[in-house]
Every structure is written in C-alpha cells, then in structure tokens.
Amino acid sequence: MNFRTLTLVAAAALLAAGAQAQSSNVTLSGVVDAAARSVHNEKGTTQSLVSGANSTSRLILRGSEDLGGGLKAGFWLEGSFATDTGTPPTQFWDRQATVRLSGPWGEIRLGRDWVPSFLSYAGADTMGYVGIGGAGNLISASATTAINRAFGSTTATTSRTNNALEYWLPGNLGGVYGQVMVAPGERANAQSNFNLYGARLGYANKAINVSGHTTSSRIDATGSRWSESGLTGLYTTAGGVKFSAAWIDIKYLDSKQTNLIVGVRVPIGAHELKASYGRADQKGQNAAGASIDANDGQLFVLSYVYHLSKRSAVYANAAQIRNKGAATFALSGGPSGAQPGTNHSGYEFGIRHTF
Template sequence: MKKTLIALAVLAASGAAMAQSSVTLYGVVDLGIGKMDGEKVNMTSSGTLNNGNSRIGLRGVEDLGGGLKAGFNFEQGINAENGGSANSVNGGLGWGRAANVWLGGNWGTFKMGRTLTPSYYGLTAYELTGAANYSVVANTYGFVGANARNNSQFSYTTPNLSGFSAELGYILKADNNNAAKWDVNAMYVNGPIGAALSANKVKGGKTNYALGGKYNFGNFALAASYQAAANSVNGDGSVANAVVGKRHGVTLGGTVAFGAASVTLDVTRDLKRELADGAKIKKYTNALLEAKYALSKRTFVYGDYLRLDGTNNYGFGLRHNF
C-alpha cells in the first residue's frame, strides 16, 4: 500500500513538473494570386498582396516559480508555393523571422535576439489590417520609417497597467554596422481604444516617429495617425529608390464589420517628401481597400486593392492559422 502511494506521489509530482514547461508549434499558410503594377498575375505566399507571410514557428515557456518565467521563440519563413524557405536574412536560411530568448515576471519582460521592434508593436495598436503585407500605412511609411524586425536587440517591456505599457529596445554599436540603434513605444490598448507613440533612431541618423489611435464603435472602427519617416522606406524596410530622404504624412481609415465579413478603407496622404539634399519630390495619396470573410476562427479569405505611389495592385487569397 505504501509503495502504491509513493508511486502515485512521484507520478503526480512529475506531472506537475512537466506542466511547468511547454513548447508550442504554430504557423501560417497564406497563398494568394495577385498582380503588382508592371508584373504578370502570379501566385505568392509572402508577397506584398498577401495578408501575411507563410511561416512556421516554435515558442516555449518554463515556469521558474515565484512568478518568474523564461521562454524562447524561433520562427522560419516558408514559401508555400514550393515548400522552400522564405526569409529575408541569412541567405534565406535559419530562423530568419525570430530567434530570441526572454525572462519575465511581474516586473516586466527582458528579451534578447532577433525580434519584432517596439515601433512595429506600436503601429499594430491602431493599424486597421493588423499590419498586413498590403497595409497602405506600412507600404508608404515603413514600420515607423524602419524594418519590422531588429537583429541583436535587447529589449525591456513594462507590465500592462490597466492598458498602459511601454517597450524600449537597444542594439549595440558592434551589432548594427558600427552604429547603435534605439527603438521605443508607449501604448494604451484597453477596450475600444488603441493608441501608441513610437520612435526609433540609428546613431548619426534622424529620428523616425509616429503617433496614432483607433476607436472601435462595435461594428465600425476608425483610425488615424501621423507618420514621420526620416528615412523614406518601403514596407519591407528597404530604402525607396536607394535614396535616403523624408516622408511625412497623415493616415485615416475605417473598418465596417458585417458578421463574418469586414471591409476596410485606409488612406494615406503625404505632407512632406524630399531627398536627403532637401530636393522636393512628388507627394502621393495612397489607399487600400480590403475585404475579408472568416470561414472559421483560424481561416479566412481576403481580397485587396492597393493604390501605391501611382501604381495599381490587387490580389486575393486564403489564409489559415494553426
């Protein structure tokens, strides 16, 4: 009887220990057909006209006790058209979308490695499409004038205090082409309101910043922002025409939901656009029209039309999250 009780106690203890640590496999499959201006109609899984990038990832967390937790995240881009990799770094090899480790508690979270930037998270607080690949805000002004991800980033995120939070990221000089970089956000996301101020700067460069907000009325959401990209960039973070300059503007948009369907119209208008030498260049009014229909909580179909710097681009696709 004693042996049985001891065995049950050991089994229960081991079960409790196993419950303290977990690893989750997750991912996205997004395939669409679309046409960028000047190109032929084609299928894509991580293109500008896709809702998101196809990918697979692993995330894990361990409960260290006393409210302290440790975790990691590795994420790999996938070309769903042929099964190959689809990363923008490391020659398309490795975990190019995320590779980081973190430690967190009631004092906040400290993270190291390749990860999404504080500016990116700030933009998602109010951007209507959830930072989709075809986001007119991101394709016009970048993710607050920069890439969506940083390599070798140290970051600290505060606890969420009734909707208020902030994150500070920093990259050392030796890890960023001999120029240190900082990136920061301050956010309020609570109930129908989402708002954020984001800024980032590479030493020796100018500061990119953005301020935006969103209010959800129920079946209708309205969003607006001011974007100041000191380094004029495309949505993928590449410098437009390989020339550094300024691109400042405002955005205004709305989303209407009809049950499982929704329609979004988002518009950007340049207020200032110039090259590094101060020469003025053409300003644009850009726009996105998006339609989505949810087939389930994890699967939806979508269609999008993106008017971008005088070009007309359109596509439709199917996205499944797992």
C-alpha cells in the same frame, strides 16, 4: 539547416515537451497564406502567385516554464516562408528569435525582435502591414529618401533588429504598456553598424489604444542618426467596428518623410470589410542635393474577408498608388522599370489558414 530539417526539429521538440513537467510547455503554430495577384503600371501588367497577402506565412515555435515565485522563462522563434515556392528566407528565424525572463516587475527579452516604432505603426494599419495594400508600400528603401540615404538598398532596422536587449512593462498597470530597446550593431559596413535605440509608451482598454514611439539608428558613415517617431490611435465601437490612425516622421540628415494612415474595419457576421488611406510627404534633399519636396505618394485600399471558420478565410484586396513629382512608391509584384511619378494599381485574392 534547411526547412525540412527545421520542421523535424520543431516536431521533436513538441514530442519532448510532453514528457516535461506540467509547468513547462512548447507550442508549434503558424499561418499558411497564398494569393493570386495582378499589378499594373505604365510598363504593363504582371500576374503572380504570392505568399502572405492577408497574414504572413510563418512557422512559430514558442515555449515557457514556470519558475515559481511569479517568475517565468521562455522563448519565441518565428520564421516566414514563401507559400508559393515552399522556401524560407536566408535568415530562417527572420521575424523573431528571443529568449525571455518575466516576473511581476515586467519582462526582459534578448535576441532578434520587432523595433518599437514598427509595432505601433504596423498595429494601426488596417491591412496588417501585408498584402498589396499594406502601409509598407509607402515606406521603402528605394522610394523613401531618408531611408535610402541612411541604409542603402535595405530597410535594415526600420522593422526588426538583431542583438536586441529589451525591457517590457508588466501587464498590471491599469492599461499602461511600454518597452525600451537597445541593440548594438556588432559590425560595421559601408553604411552603418545600426546601433539602435527605441521606446514606446501607450494606454489601452476595450475601446481605445493610443501610443507614442521613437526609434533611431546611428549611421557610421556620417556620424548622424536616422530616426522614426510618431503617434498611433485605435478606437473600437461596441459593435466591433475599428477605426485606426497613425502619423510618423522619418528623418535623416536633410531628408524627411511624414506618413499618415487612416483606416476602418467593419465586421458583419462572417464577413469583414476594410478600407484604408495612406499619404507620404517628403521634404528636403536627396544625396545629390536635389529637392524632394514634390516627391509624394498616396495609397488607396479596399479589402474583403470571408471567415470560413476561426482558422480559415478567403479574401480579396485592391489597391492603388498615386505618385507625384519624381516619387517611386510602388505596389509589390508589378512590372519593373516604371517611370517616377506614375501610378500603380492591382488586386489579389487568396486563402489563409492558421494552425
């Protein structure tokens, strides 16, 4: 099913929803975001038009039905697309595809969804885990040895997983929130069948939001488990200034990476200023037995957003990665072939519209 067909199906679903009882609803929403980007490293400079540098370009189709007695059923389908080319990914509902049943006791979800550790860590990233300065620059399948040894060339279950079975705590626990997730791999390949277990538990009110999380996947090739665990914290002042911090440990066999991110977001009327700093420290060995203790990286980010309205904004981001040792952390969109241990810098400016 191509993107045009899917869009027509979504529109038809919305029209059909109008004929249903008032207890049911279906909503179509999304984001369209594009930016001009320039990235420089030792191999030169590359300019490009990219998608989703402030917020991922995506289409969301969701619905719910009131079943009575406090029960609700619903679904959430969310897929990204590239604004610069108009194309969707191979996996159309790549971001989320879940069916849900909720009540006073909490919520059960089935399908493809975000893993608990990603929700916590990405939620503490001032850049929202997108754009040239997203915290994901310091967690990659190529540069993070603990991920590369476990999953090969794909980040696999580090952000989302297929086949998830989840339980979410109800929202009436005085600010306490949490979830648990299991996801059978269903298939095996050379690396893993990605049998996943994850959980997070947190507390939030108007001023603070703190949480702890853990996620792990069994790697069939070795019988060992890849794991990610950590803590996050956010604090919002009375004036709306938001401070955030997160710490995570990523482990597999004798490879380990510890990440720290801190950030601040300052609203000034229609203007918004953002800054963040990230650090990745690796320890242990790679698959060849060589030490990775010196292969560390740092990420520096500045961002400005001007909100034209509640749904539209223009923005500019600038970022730099400083590698040490043989580290290969990089900004997305730069020239290929840069040597290990070299620095990368770049900037971008774009437009975002939500609907």
